[in-house]
Amino acid sequence: MSAGDRRTRIDIEGYWRVERAGGLLPPMVGVWKRIRGDRGQTQAGPLPGWPFRVERRGERVALVYRAPFSGFVDELEAAADGSFLGRSTLGGRELGRFRMVRSGYHDRVREEGEIVSHQDKLRAKLIEYVQNVHALEQNVLLMLDSMIVTTKDEEIVRLLRRHKEESRRQQQRLGERLRALGGGPGLFSVGKDLAAIAAAQAKGVADVFRSDKPVQNARDAFVTEHLEIAAYEMLERLAERAGDEETAAVARANRAEEEAMAQSIAENWDRFLDLALAEQGIRA
Secondary structure, three states, X not given: OOHHHHHHHHXXXXXXXXXXXXXXXXXXXXXXXXXXXXXXXXXXXXXXXXXXXXXXXXXXXXXXXXXXOOOEEEEEEEOOOOOEEEEEEEOOEEEEEEEEEEOOOOOOOEOOEOOOOHHHXXXXXXXXXXXXHHHHHHHHHHHHHHHHHOOOXXXXXXXXXXXXXXHHHXXXXXXXXXXXXXXXXXXXXXXXXXXXXXXXXXXXXXXXXXXXXXXXXXXXXXXXXXXXXXXXXXXXXXXXXXXXXXXXXXXXXXXXXXXXXXXXXXXXXXXXXXXXXXXXXXOO
């Protein structure tokens, strides 16, 4: 094998984020490619992957899909910045163009084989933790929407709206850390967010029909705040072990806001109970 062939083989392996560049291709949000040796797959969010084989054709690479997508071929050409420019074809006819960008710390591959350092493993695990908390915040945002709709007390609504804005900022900070780490949304992060959305929507429907909504909402919010506090505690500790002070600082800042919200809920237990009793015409 020539040095050029070895370089091509190494450079194409790993996880790749796919970005649409033009043509008939749809928006490529949440689309990833994973390549190992002469095999790989294209993943779109939580959907099953589409397997392909990798063919080296001189300085180019072709990803030949397996049945039932055997007519599709992605033709790749290396770019100067380390990414790959691609043409998606069907039966030899171009459908559109895309760009593949390597996904940060996932699966570093060396010429000697797969040699992943301890620090690389920590970074990969850190990306996973950030993705998990990002999905948790997605769930919280939708739960807060449900609580706001089913809460009649204006003071409590203001409290929930204020925390909703905090949660949005928290999610933005996490997204910035993911981009800085090179993790993007991750292969399974889109699926995690979709699962969070589904769970929150199911809760929203249940909230409309259940009794004692003020008390139940307060209880659920209190439990969720402590779940977030624990998640940020673990994220901060892992970030410190990985030597990532920026992510640790984000975890600390977000956790402080969750602790303040949990304290606000705890200071209003009697208010939530009074509201629940008043809704049912019960005088305390």
